[in-house]
Amino acid sequence: MLPTLLWRCPICKTHDALTHEPRRFRPDLIRCRACQARWELKRVVGGPDFRLRLLDDKGPGEERGGVPPPFLAEWYDRMMAGLALTPIAHPAWPVAGVSAPNEELYLHSPQVRVLADAENPIFTTANAAPAPPSLGPLGTRPLGAGQLLFTSQRLLCLLAPPPAAGMGASPAAPAAPAEAAPTPPGAAQAPRALSLPWGELTSADTLTDAAFVTIFGERLYGFLLKEQSPLKWLAYARLMAERLDPAVQRRLHLGYV
Numbered sequence: 001m002l003p004t005l006l007w008r009c010p011i012c013k014t015h016d017a018l019t020h021e022p023r024r025f026r027p028d029l030i031r032c033r034a035c036q037a038r039w040e041l042k043r044v045v046g047g048p049d050f051r052l053r054l055l056d057d058k059g060p061g062e063e064r065g066g067v068p069p070p071f072l073a074e075w076y077d078r079m080m081a082g083l084a085l086t087p088i089a090h091p092a093w094p095v096a097g098v099s100a101p102n103e104e105l106y107l108h109s110p111q112v113r114v115l116a117d118a119e120n121p122i123f124t125t126a127n128a129a130p131a132p133p134s135l136g137p138l139g140t141r142p143l144g145a146g147q148l149l150f151t152s153q154r155l156l157c158l159l160a161p162p163p164a165a166g167m168g169a170s171p172a173a174p175a176a177p178a179e180a181a182p183t184p185p186g187a188a189q190a191p192r193a194l195s196l197p198w199g200e201l202t203s204a205d206t207l208t209d210a211a212f213v214t215i216f217g218e219r220l221y222g223f224l225l226k227e228q229s230p231l232k233w234l235a236y237a238r239l240m241a242e243r244l245d246p247a248v249q250r251r252l253h254l255g256y257v
Contacts, residue, residue: 002030002041002072004209007229010078011037016228027053041072049073085152085239092147092158098193100153107150107236114148114157114194115140115222122194140222144192148223150236155201155214157194157223196221199248204237205255206230 003018014034020041021029027040030052038055050072069075087104094103116122118141144159196216203215212223212230214237225233238254 001209002028004229004231005072006030006076006079007232008079008083009034009037010075011035013079013082015232039075044071080235083235083239085236085243087152093149095156095158095193098156098158098195099151102152104152105149106152107148107233109148109223109225109228109233111145111226112148112157113145113224114143114159115224116143117141117220120219140220143194143221146192148225150233150240154198155196155216157196159192159194161192194221198240198244201237201241201244201248202251203253204234205253206234 002020003016006018008015009017009032012032012035014032017032017034019031019033021031023029027042030039030041031037040053040055042051042053044051051070052072052075053070054068069078085106088106088108090105090108092108092110093099093105118139122143123141146157146159149156149158196214200216201214202217203213205213207213207222207230210225210230212225212233214221214223223230223233234255241249241252241254244252
């Protein structure tokens with residue numbers, strides 16, 4: 001679907017705003033939920049690209065009166081123009097007991113499933129859930145579900161606490177290293193924080209249209225995103241790589257966006 005590729009509106013620059021409506025016998029309809037711009041998507045017969053024709057322009061003033069580009073590749077270039085690591089405000093940030101002073105938030109995904117390579121020591125004997133009959137993609141096991149945050153210092157996953165024992169729940173997922181203070185008995189459990197510092201990043205890429213896959217040190221972590229494009233997270237990882245020490249940059253493998 002096109003919103004995986006165009007994860008930011010090329011006109012108003014709003015993230016995760018485009019919708020794709022397939023239509024029989026007519027070009028598909030692309031719509032921005034933020035600025036209400038609409039396009040028709042049509043494959044160029046015999047050509048390598050798609051034609052994305054703007055039907056109306058209700059975006060910022062500088063877009064009005066210009067000649068919109070006809071091809072998808074040009075709209076993609078317009079989407080990527082000016083992309084930068086810009087701090088955002090979000091109710092989930094800062095996280096008490098987890099956020100560091102002056103740590104900035106750049107991306108947030110409220111729903112993500114986390115996978116880790118099956119040999120990761122995070123799956124300790126005491127905490128590991130029973131091994132599944134077969135391993136997941138790239139030899140992974142499920143670690144849990146929660147929120148994913150892209151900050152100025154790390155990739156941070158706030159995993160939901162395991163179900164309480166004796167409640168008829170399935171076995172708990174393995175415990176991630178917790179950074180928050182212990183929770184008093186009877187109080188709501190704090191999320192488990194999986195902290196992956198950017199200085200340890202080795203690789204970042206995408207797998208399918210929903211998975212953002214990383215390697216920190218020698219350990220693989222996969223993040224199955226819901227209603228967000230992994231290409232967005234990869235694009236931000238490439239921007240973050242530009243800030244890292246040159247010695248770290250030389251060892252990095254980053255997928256293309």
